[in-house]
Amino acid sequence: GAVVSQHPSWVICKSGTSVKIECRSLDFQATTMFWYRQFPKQSLMLMATSNEGSKATYEQGVEKDKFLINHASLTLSTLTVTSAHPEDSSFYICSARGDRDYGYTFGSGTRLTVV
Amino acid sequence: QKEVEQNSGPLSVPEGAIASLNCTYSDRGSQSFFWYRQYSGKSPELIMSIYSNGDKEDGRFTAQLNKASQYVSLLIRDSQPSDSATYLCAVLRGQNFVFGPGTRLSVLP
Secondary structure (H helix, E strand, O other): OOOEEEEOOEEEEOOOOOEEEEEEEOOOOEEEEEEEEEOOOOOOEEEEEEEOOOOOEEOOOOOOOOEEEEEEEOOEEEEEEOOOOHHHOEEEEEEEEEOOOOOEEEOOOEEEEEO | OOOEEOOOOOEEEEOOOOEEEEEEEOOOOOOOEEEEEEOOOOOOEEEEEEOOOEEEEEOOEEEEEEOOOOEEEEEEOOOOHHHOEEEEEEEEEOOEEEEOOOEEEEEEO
């Protein structure tokens, strides 16, 4: 079945630094990647959608200059949280949609803690 | 009105009982509906998808869809303690999912 590998699974960083999260589709080509954020006891909120080779589309209220998304290849998308602040601490999850009928596959998530 | 609504729970059922999880959605044009299970600290995993009115069964799980009432439900038969998790209802809007807030299910041994 379709597998999406997400790294790191957890990261602690200092306030003001940047953190990069990677999502790779291992056995299919991910034409579309979705990035979600989930705060404790809340549901997943879509941050942005990216298609390979084009700029990401951000949801309302998500700062595109703070959350940089790169989808340079059909198997890799990255989310960089720039100048992280404690309020950015959250669970970040990617999801990929393939070019065949693979549906949507979620990565394992990244727990970001900004101190 | 939120696009996808669920009772937050917690819903507690004894082991072996039927757990019934409900979801309503606001966009009458929605066509594709999904139930995901999420354990604490983990990403969601797909349980079932349903696209047509009626029931769809897969093992101990049955999804029910009523588009006229804009209602989707998930029944879990013979509930097990391992079913204790948060269940997310999701509706496909374009190519994006819209998730409900989730219902926390607790199956008591």
